[in-house]
Amino acid sequence: MVARSERLLALLQTLRRYRRPxxxxxxxxxxxxxxxxxxxxIASLQAQGAMIEGEAGIGYVLKPGxxxxxxxxxxxxxxxxxxxxxxxxxxxxxxxxxxxxxALAKIAAVLPPDMRDMxxxxxxxVGRKRQDxxxxxxxxxxxxxxxxxxxxxxxxxxxxxxxxxxxxxFALGYFEHVRIIMAWCELRxxxxxxxxDRIIDMAIDETRYPRRRTALLKEWRATQDxxxxx
Amino acid sequence: MVARSERLLALLQTLRRYRRPxxxxxxxxxxxxxxxxxxxxIASLQAQGAMIEGEAGIGYVLKPGxxxxxxxxxxxxxxxxxxxxxxxxxxxxxxxxxxxxxALAKIAAVLPPDMRDMxxxxxxxVGRKRQDxxxxxxxxxxxxxxxxxxxxxxxxxxxxxxxxxxxxxFALGYFEHVRIIMAWCELRxxxxxxxxDRIIDMAIDETRYPRRRTALLKEWRATQDxxxxx
DNA sequence: GACACTGCTGCCATAAACTGTCAGCAGGAA
DNA sequence: TTCCTGCTGACAGTTTATGGCAGCAGTGTC
Numbered sequence: 001m002v003a004r005s006e007r008l009l010a011l012l013q014t015l016r017r018y019r020r021p022x023x024x025x026x027x028x029x030x031x032x033x034x035x036x037x038x039x040x041x042i043a044s045l046q047a048q049g050a051m052i053e054g055e056a057g058i059g060y061v062l063k064p065g066x067x068x069x070x071x072x073x074x075x076x077x078x079x080x081x082x083x084x085x086x087x088x089x090x091x092x093x094x095x096x097x098x099x100x101x102x103a104l105a106k107i108a109a110v111l112p113p114d115m116r117d118m119x120x121x122x123x124x125x126v127g128r129k130r131q132d133x134x135x136x137x138x139x140x141x142x143x144x145x146x147x148x149x150x151x152x153x154x155x156x157x158x159x160x161x162x163x164x165x166x167x168x169x170f171a172l173g174y175f176e177h178v179r180i181i182m183a184w185c186e187l188r189x190x191x192x193x194x195x196x197d198r199i200i201d202m203a204i205d206e207t208r209y210p211r212r213r214t215a216l217l218k219e220w221r222a223t224q225d226x227x228x229x230x
Numbered sequence: 231m232v233a234r235s236e237r238l239l240a241l242l243q244t245l246r247r248y249r250r251p252x253x254x255x256x257x258x259x260x261x262x263x264x265x266x267x268x269x270x271x272i273a274s275l276q277a278q279g280a281m282i283e284g285e286a287g288i289g290y291v292l293k294p295g296x297x298x299x300x301x302x303x304x305x306x307x308x309x310x311x312x313x314x315x316x317x318x319x320x321x322x323x324x325x326x327x328x329x330x331x332x333a334l335a336k337i338a339a340v341l342p343p344d345m346r347d348m349x350x351x352x353x354x355x356v357g358r359k360r361q362d363x364x365x366x367x368x369x370x371x372x373x374x375x376x377x378x379x380x381x382x383x384x385x386x387x388x389x390x391x392x393x394x395x396x397x398x399x400f401a402l403g404y405f406e407h408v409r410i411i412m413a414w415c416e417l418r419x420x421x422x423x424x425x426x427d428r429i430i431d432m433a434i435d436e437t438r439y440p441r442r443r444t445a446l447l448k449e450w451r452a453t454q455d456x457x458x459x460x
Numbered sequence: 461g462a463c464a465c466t467g468c469t470g471c472c473a474t475a476a477a478c479t480g481t482c483a484g485c486a487g488g489a490a
Numbered sequence: 491t492t493c494c495t496g497c498t499g500a501c502a503g504t505t506t507a508t509g510g511c512a513g514c515a516g517t518g519t520c
Binding site (some may be wrong): 005013016048049051064067069072076077078083085087095096097098102105107111115118123139142146153157171172174182188196 | 307321330341403
């Protein structure tokens with residue numbers, strides 16, 4: 001009775017592992033089920049909102065994302081999720097902000113009526129809205145951090161001097177109105193901070209930088225006078 | 231094939247409606263199912279993490295909370311949820327903050343390995359951590375706002391003058407290090423702001439204040455020079 | 461254009477599951 | 491005690507899921 005939903009999650013997992021299109025036959029084999037049932041499973045997942053695309057002659061691909069299984073949240077946890085999403089929608093860079101708004105809408109859509117007002121509840125985030133638009137793709141920066149990739153920055157500093165640098169990004173700091181990349185700068189052979197809104201242009205090097213980002217973070221922390229949280 | 235999971239959600243909904251314990255017989259009647267099956271359904275829900283408590287001779291009660299059905303999130307939406315939860319865990323009042331951390335942990339637990347590092351990913355929230363502990367229960371304040379209940383405040387202002395007031399709270403503002411209750415003050419017959427960390431003592435009046443909180447919010451906005459977001 | 465490969469749907473017999481009825485045990489309340 | 495209730499096991503009937511088959515349509519290759 002729970003076997004089916006588990007199998008569907010396993011199918012999603014399998015689908016996520018492959019980057020290239022996978023044929024139904026392969027998926028059926030991996031989930032240990034007949035081809036006919038696999039087609040039904042795919043249909044079930046799609047009905048539940050999974051973004052699986054199938055093309056005749058090609059196979060199936062899953063658009064990047066993840067299906068959260070049914071989960072129980074306490075009232076406060078839900079409140080935290082809602083408040084957090086609203087903060088992201090308000091304070092993060094535009095692209096992530098709209099993702100936050102989307103996530104919030106998805107959650108609100110399934111909330112019972114008496115809980116839905118939590119979403120548009122009277123919570124205000126104070127301070128003027130940031131106006132400096134990022135030219136750089138902050139999502140790409142975050143991805144570069146996760147994958148420990150070298151960033152090639154075309155950067156203008158406070159004095160307006162423009163420079164090109166190769167840096168090893170290991171953290172992204174959210175200040176009230178700006179976001180700061182913490183990185184090791186190959187040019188200066190030292191830690192340097194870069195405001196995302198001052199990045200003129202940017203490219204991600206496909207090579208991995210030679211250190212672990214957690215080690216860099218730890219080392220960087222040691223250089224700071226006032227400890228920074230999280 | 232979808233009937234069962236729908237019935238389980240309906241059962242949760244039903245259970246949520248009642249505040250007092252409900253007997254299995256009643257629940258079976260409302261969901262249109264036999265008592266035996268109801269027991270099986272309850273067991274299923276509990277296995278999925280629902281906090282349902284049953285006691286012989288009493289009935290069932292559902293601890294306040296909500297079960298999110300399976301949902302599909304894009305990579306960015308997930309990132310927004312994670313970042314938002316981390317912000318809450320860092321910036322909100324202690325109780326909500328720990329709820330944020332719990333929610334984050336729940337999500338992290340079901341994330342596939344290659345996405346899990348998103349959670350402890352290098353994101354820093356900058357600014358020193360707030361040290362002023364709230365004496366007041368901010369969760370209760372938020373609840374009072376939602377339910378439009380009168381708050382009786384024992385409050386000390388900037389000059390250290392202590393006063394007692396009855397106020398109609400309609401919004402909670404998150405500043406960088408403090409939280410502010412926006413309310414209509416019965417004493418002053420005007421809008422007033424109260425820092426949560428300056429509340430000495432507090433009680434919630436069970437009577438509803440005579441206006442709608444959205445109307446108060448709208449009116450309050452009109453009195454502000456600089457528009458405040460959200 | 462022919463062919464191989466694949467997604468997708470309908471049909472149907474079989475296998476698996478869910479469900480209801482019945483019975484019995486255990487714990488709390490009056 | 492007696493009643494009410496939660497909880498579990500067993501079993502038959504019902505529903506649902508599954509697998510195999512056939513067929514259609516779209517894609518890429520030769």
